[in-house]
Amino acid sequence: MSKPFDMELFLAGVLTGSHATRKRHVLQAKTIQAKIAERWQRETPWCSQRKHLAWFLEHHMRLRSEATRYYYVLTIRLLARRLEAPWIFNLRAGPGR
Template sequence: MTKPFDMTLFLSGVLDGSKSTQQRHLRQARIMQAAIQQRWQRDNPWTWQFKHVRWFLTQHLKNHSAATRYYYRLTTLLVWKRLGNGRQLLMDRSNRE
C-alpha cells in the first residue's frame, strides 16, 4: 500500500504569507486534490494536466462565489509554480478556453 500524497510537503517551498493564508492554500489544495482524484483518479499534482485544473475551476466551482473562485485560482497558481510551470501559461490558457 502506498502512502497518500503529502500536499503540505509539496507546497512547502512556495507557500508564503501569514499562517492563516498558508493554511487556506493547503486546505484548498487538498480539496482540489480530492475532487480531481475522484473525477480522474489522479492522486497528485505531478500527474495533473491543464484540463484537470480547468475542470476544477470552471465546473467543480461553478456554483461558488466569485471570491471563492478567485482564492482557488491563487492556490492553483501556487501549485503551478511548484510544478515549474509559468504563471503566464495558466493565465493565457484559461483566457483562451
C-alpha cells in the same frame, strides 16, 4: 502499503504569508486534488495536467462566489508554480465566462 500524499510538503517551497493563509492554500489544494483524483484517478499533483485544474475551476467553482473563486485561483496558481508549469488561470471561471 503507500503513504498518503503530503500536500503541505508538496507546497512548502512556494507557500508564503501568514499561517492562516498557508493553511487555507493547503486545504484548498487538498480539495482540488481530491476532486481531480475522483474524476481522473490522478492521485498526486505531479500527474495533473492543465485541463484537470481548468476543469475544477469550470465545474466546481461555477456556482461559488467571486471571492471564493479568487482564492481557489490563487491556490491553483501556486500548484502551477510548484509544478513549474507556465499555465495561466483567470478568475473568470464562473457561469457564462
